[in-house]
Amino acid sequence: MSNLNNILENKVMPVAGRIAGQRHLQALRDGLILTMPLIIVGSLFLILGFLPIPGYEDFMARTFGEAWLTKLLYPVGATFDIMALIAAFGIAYRLAEKYKVDALSAGAISVAAFLLATPYHVSFLPEGATNPVLVGGAIPSALMGSKGLFVAMIIAMISTEIYRFFIQKNIIIKMPDGVPPAVSKSFIALIPGFVVIAFIWILRLIVEQTSFESLHNIVGEILGKPLGVLGGSLIGSLVAVFLIQLLWSCGLHGASIVGGVMGPIWLASMDANRIAFQGGQTDLPNIFTQQFFDIFIYIGGSGATLALVVAMLLRSRSQQMKQLGRLAIGPGIFNINEPITFGMPIVMNPLLILPFILTPLATVIITYLAMKTGLVVKPSGIAVPWTMPPIIGGYLAAGNKISGAVLQIVNFAVAFAIYYPFFRIWDKQKFAEEKGETKATQMENNGIKA
Numbered sequence: 001m002s003n004l005n006n007i008l009e010n011k012v013m014p015v016a017g018r019i020a021g022q023r024h025l026q027a028l029r030d031g032l033i034l035t036m037p038l039i040i041v042g043s044l045f046l047i048l049g050f051l052p053i054p055g056y057e058d059f060m061a062r063t064f065g066e067a068w069l070t071k072l073l074y075p076v077g078a079t080f081d082i083m084a085l086i087a088a089f090g091i092a093y094r095l096a097e098k099y100k101v102d103a104l105s106a107g108a109i110s111v112a113a114f115l116l117a118t119p120y121h122v123s124f125l126p127e128g129a130t131n132p133v134l135v136g137g138a139i140p141s142a143l144m145g146s147k148g149l150f151v152a153m154i155i156a157m158i159s160t161e162i163y164r165f166f167i168q169k170n171i172i173i174k175m176p177d178g179v180p181p182a183v184s185k186s187f188i189a190l191i192p193g194f195v196v197i198a199f200i201w202i203l204r205l206i207v208e209q210t211s212f213e214s215l216h217n218i219v220g221e222i223l224g225k226p227l228g229v230l231g232g233s234l235i236g237s238l239v240a241v242f243l244i245q246l247l248w249s250c251g252l253h254g255a256s257i258v259g260g261v262m263g264p265i266w267l268a269s270m271d272a273n274r275i276a277f278q279g280g281q282t283d284l285p286n287i288f289t290q291q292f293f294d295i296f297i298y299i300g301g302s303g304a305t306l307a308l309v310v311a312m313l314l315r316s317r318s319q320q321m322k323q324l325g326r327l328a329i330g331p332g333i334f335n336i337n338e339p340i341t342f343g344m345p346i347v348m349n350p351l352l353i354l355p356f357i358l359t360p361l362a363t364v365i366i367t368y369l370a371m372k373t374g375l376v377v378k379p380s381g382i383a384v385p386w387t388m389p390p391i392i393g394g395y396l397a398a399g400n401k402i403s404g405a406v407l408q409i410v411n412f413a414v415a416f417a418i419y420y421p422f423f424r425i426w427d428k429q430k431f432a433e434e435k436g437e438t439k440a441t442q443m444e445n446n447g448i449k450a
Helices: 002-020 023-033 036-049 056-064 068-072 074-080 083-099 103-116 146-168 181-188 190-208 215-231 234-249 254-278 290-297 306-315 319-333 338-343 350-372 392-397 402-449
Strands: 121-124 133-136
Touching: 023 083, 023 146, 023 254, 036 068, 036 074, 036 083, 036 254, 056 068, 068 074, 074 254, 083 103, 083 146, 103 146, 103 181, 103 190, 146 190, 146 215, 146 254, 181 190, 190 215, 215 234, 215 254, 234 254, 234 290, 234 350, 254 290, 290 350, 290 392, 290 402, 306 319, 306 402, 319 338, 319 402, 350 402, 392 402
Parallel strands: none
Antiparallel strands: 121 133
C-alpha cells in the first residue's frame, strides 16, 4: 500500500497537477459550463412535450391546437441550437480572464470570428421538389448548435491567443485619459480584432478552394470524427472513467480535468440524441452522452459513493463512520460526495481507492450492455442536471421511461456489493482504533483517581 501511495504522490500527482492548471483546458471546461443553464431550461420544455401520460397528447391538442408540440418546443431550439455560439463566447471570455486581458472584448471577437467561419446557407426542400436547394443569407442553426461545437472551441482559443498577444505587446490604439473606459477598451480591441477577423477570413477563403469547402467540414473530418469514435466507444469511455477516478484518488477534480477534453464529445452526442428523440425516433444514435455518466454511472458522485454512504449508515460499528454517514447522506442523494472523498478519506487511501476505481468501471460495462441490447433505452438527450437524485434522474434521462430508474437501482446494488467488503475492513480498523482509545482513556482516568 505504501508503494501505491508513493506512485500516486511522486508520479501521478505532479503530472495531473500540471494538467489541471493548464489554462486552455480550464477555459474549455468553464466556457462550456456557460451553456448548461440554457440546455437544462430547454430540457424542461422537452420533458413537457413528451410526458408519458395516457391521453396527454389529445388533451394538449384540444386545448392548444394541433400545433401545440411545435410551439411548446420553441424554447428547445432557442437553447440547444445556440450551444456553439455561447461556447465561442464563454471559452474566449474565460481564457482572456486567465491572461488578465479584457474578457468581454475577447468574447465578442470570438463570436464574430465563429460566425465568419460559418457558411451562410441552408438546405431547403421546396414543396413537391425532390432535390434540396441551397438558400443563401441564412445562418444554419445546426452549425450554431452541437455540430459547430468543435469549431467554436478552436476559434475561441485561436482568436483569444491573437487578441492577448497584441494587448500584451501593447500593439493597440491608445485613447487620451479623458475618454470613458468603455470607449477606450473598444478602441484597444480594434487592431487585435481586425487581425483575428482577417486571419479567419483568409483561412476560410483558402479552405473554400479545397474539397472540404468549409472550416466546419475540415474540423469535423480531422478532429471531430476521431474524438467522436474515442468518446463514443466502450474502451474510450472506460479509459476516461479510469482517469477521472485516478485523478480523484490524488485529490484532484478528475471530472473537470478529463471533462475539458471529453465534455464536448459527450455534449454533441447528447444533442444528437435529443434531435432524434424530438423527431420521434425510437432507436437513438448514441449510448455515451453526458447523462450516461452523470446519471447512470456516478450515483452519489464520482466513484458512485452513495452505496458506500448507505453501507456506513446501515452497517457501521465505528462511531466515526456512523457520524460521517449521517453527514454525507444528504449531499450524497444529490450526487455531492466531497464529505466522503476527503472525510473518510478515499483520497490517497490505498484500501478504498481500489473499489473507488472498480465501481464506475463495472457500472459503465453494465449500463452499456443494458442499452446496447435494448433492455434499457439510451439517454434521450434531455439535459438532466447532475444533481438530480437517483431514480428520478434515471427516469428523466431515459425519456420518461421506467427502465432508466430500474438501471440506476441495479447499478446502485452493484456498487454496494463492490464497496461493502472494503468498507467492512476499513470500519473494523476504525472500530479497533476507537476501542483502543477508549481503553487507554479509561486506564488514564483510573490512574488519576488512584
